[in-house]
Amino acid sequence: MTVTDQAIEKIKEMIVRGTLQPGSRLAAEAELADQLGLSRSSLREAVRALTAMRILVTKQGDGTFVSGLEPHLLLEAMTFAADVSHGHTARQLLQVRRLLEPPAVALAAGRLTDRQLAELRGVLDRCATAATIEEFIDLDIEFHRTIADSVGNPVLSTLLGILSTHTQRLRIVRGAIPPPPAGDARTTTPREQAHREHEAIWRALLARDAHLAAGAAAVHVAAVEDWLADGTPIDSAPLDTITPGRSEP
Incomplete structure (x- = not known):
């Protein structure tokens, strides 16, 4: 497991334990990195990854927050x-x-x-x-x-x-x-x-x-x-025809 993966797991663990609730604001970068025993660069990468997963939400000028964690999102x-x-x-x-x-x-x-x-x-x-x-x-x-x-x-x-x-x-x-x-x-x-x-x-x-x-x-x-x-490669043939019994979704 990479250092960034470890950082991701530590933040996720805080959310699972309830230390971080949906909608709560994360501590400042330096403070959180020290709390989790991470470098600031590793923490930054983890936050980026969790933001892409919609677990975290970054608000410009306001900080990083735990998302609402709605399953469909x-x-x-x-x-x-x-x-x-x-x-x-x-x-x-x-x-x-x-x-x-x-x-x-x-x-x-x-x-x-x-x-x-x-x-x-x-x-x-x-x-x-x-x-x-x-x-x-x-x-x-x-x-x-x-x-x-x-x-x-x-x-x-x-x-x-x-x-x-x-x-x-x-x-x-x-x-x-x-x-x-x-x-x-x-x-x-x-x-x-x-x-x-x-x-x-x-x-x-x-x-x-x-x-x-x-x-x-x-x-x-x-x-x-x-x-x-039938194994026909996708994108390999015309748009306007198909054999009987076949369909687009």
Whole structure:
């Protein structure tokens, strides 16, 4: 363990023990370094690392404080890992998403208000006419986020957002498998396939059918898993085509 890692662990230990409470201000650098038996440079590096993890918050001219330590905020540090995931790692993230999202959608079936269902309908209608793939994915994210947020668990919402980030979705679509031979009527675009799956989820939610909603969500995520299982490199093919049974997230 490096000196900086030791410094990080010492500060974290103070937080775990309750010596430092959420929102409390850290002692001045020289005082804290002496208290922990650290050099000021090691302490500085540890503070930078813990700030990046959202465990600490630095306020210009006011000092360094322990953050609120809300789990959903701390989890956001994982977003970068999802953004840069490739191959086997990307598939593992999707497997976790498949474990979490269907039950979340099932819970949402009993909690979405009529207003939220109408908002989801509006999102789907805009998806159908989105001018670019980037706009479509923005709406796709809004669709899934609205459903997850209705459950009322910010940790769950954050985890689901991390498991399928904007960057990851774009990369998956850009890795779409090249189209079948010309004239093959089975060809469908990723947007069309994803839109059908979104519609199936919405219809189940509208019917307040938790089991059907969970099944539609599972099919939606499994379609992406199935495509990635083919091993086609991400970002290797056109945006506008995908083989039947495959989908963007």
